[in-house]
Amino acid sequence: MSSSFIVFLSVFLVSCGQEAREKPLVKSIKVWHWMSDREDAFLELAKRYETEKGIKVDLELYAPSDAYTQKVRAAAQTNTLPDIFGVLGVKRDFASFVKSNYVYDLTEEMNRDNGAWKNKLFAKALAVNEFEQDNSFGVKPGIYGAPIDVTNIQMLYNKDLLEAVGVNKPPKTWKDLIEVTRKLRAKGMQGLVSGWGETWMIDCFASNYAFNIMGKDKILDTIRGKVSYADPDWVKVFDLFREMRDEGALASGIVTMVNKTAEQIFANNRAAFAFNGSWCVNVYKGMNPNLNYGAMLPPEVSDKYPMAIWGGAGSSFMVNKQSKDIQASVDFLKWLTDAPQQVFLSKETQGLPSNKYSLKDMPMALSQFANAMDNATHPNVWGVSESPIVIEAFDKGIQSIIIGEKTPEQLAREVQAVKEREMAKNQ
Amino acid sequence: MKEGAKYKMERFLKDSVIHILLIMVSITCLFPLLWMVGSSLKTQQTIFSDMSLFPRNPMWGNFYSAWTKGGFNMYFINSLFYTITVVSGIVIISSLAAFAFSRLKFPGKNIFFYMFLAAMMIPLPGSFVPLYVLMTKLHLVNTRIGYILCMINVGLPLSIYLLKTFFDKMPVELEDAARMDGCSRLGIWWNVALPLARPAIAVVVIFNSLNVWNEYKLATLIFSTKSLMPLQRGLMIFQGTHITEYPLLMAGMTITALPIIVVYLLMQRHIVKGITASAIVG
Structure with a gap:
């Protein structure tokens, strides 16, 4: 017994002694990321950077994103964050990292040389990483992150299915959309599919139409409590879901559907329309390379206000304020967001680049997504945020309309009641 | 009739x-x-269109691709090493502790035991940040020993509880007889208690093997060097933010599930005995 135990102990101690402390021979920067589908592209770019600049980039992947978030939070508490990292989650989390002195303010770098760096990036993508004057988080105004790609969420249409019902171009107005879905229904085809079991997607769709029907100011006033959710314009937004239900425009099971299932249905030509993000170009390519489709803005209900879609920075990197070589980290991010690297990343991952001068040679659907960046907005850049409890009542209420449990008017009253309760709590 | x-x-x-x-x-x-x-035998396209359980044209190459693309060579050896060392550590420490809690009288015995039981109630993710802070202070972050110690710590409470319950039912006469034969306390633990507790140890081994083999989140927290990561890290390669390579992921999962199925089959007899342990002791 004792001899085998000694052998085991020796093997154990010898193996454990092989600690992974690499001594850097050249200047290096450490980057933590969570994007496993971009790992190969990042590794290739790191290799190119080392060849070009003589600086080694140690990329460390921690996925999935919740494991990454835990790692970043734990590292922040022990002051062991790498030179470059990303903060996932809502803007409040980002603000707490900035206020704790973990994130370097990139404003000066962005504005240097007449804003050379800032001007080549999509403004909508930068906004997600920006804190404005008098922001509610109490963060010093500035830009605290560099977007490496952008995304937005639009509608997709299946060209073959539309042609099958005699429609040659995508619908521009809500009326047209309903008309097309009637034709599809008559031929036994499904209309719109989306992952509305994930409530944020319903929120996104409803928000797009709220912008179109009542405009940004009225939406922000509703969040501030100055306009009621029982206002006729909000009822009109809710009524769109009732209309889609009554017209049979929605794919069956949409209320409980996760987006992965919705993507599968659209990719297999089993629904004519989808509501999905720009990442879908890569997803559909994997599921069905022959899918014949295009992207379009959600058809307008009104011509009073422009249609807005959710979008902005997809993924962003921040520079650690405690990093020993802040300038090296900033320089790497500048290089990463330069056109050649952005074109490479976009080609490899079929994503939208954050650099607006690198939109060359893109697949048709992806360039349609890129063209809509001007219409992009996001709750993170509105400056005011709705209570999560109100959002939940709003999203779940729309699900209730779709399954016929509630009327738009009833939901409008209920959401307003929740809003009033929440406001009373905060007073 | x-x-x-x-x-x-x-x-x-x-x-x-x-x-x-x-x-x-x-x-x-x-x-x-x-x-x-x-x-695991389908392609990325057919996985979404072919609903049959086994495809007509099986892609056996997926297993090779999963193994090479996922870097399983390195991760497999790491996981094997972690599983063997952690489970051995848990069996040795928990059986000693359980024997002490069951057979020895010392001040604060019950308090210590309840503290171990209380530790079972804390889910692992809840202790991530304090663990990371502790490991950093001990300079054990990004070391194998740091991960192994954490995993032993995770597995101890349930194992001690299982073995103590078993030792409590062991007849005192057996211990007395061994003592009369000249056995020390450690000798009784090794020569009498452990052989009798084989079914319970089998349960401890299978539960903890499964736990260590499938663990990934703690490894992500402790390690920053890829070469130290366990097998589950290889599977993550196939799961992107928006894209998942399902055939390779499923092939990788089949590969990772095989060893644990083999361990389970080998210990199946003991596990059944262990679960009905009270009927066997003595």
């Missing part, structure tokens, strides 16, 4: 219901496994 036939009929019906239920449970257990193996 009539009653005999009635009894046989009742018995037949009872057995049939039980067997139908068991078959249904078996199917629900086996179906995900079969689906995993079937999906």
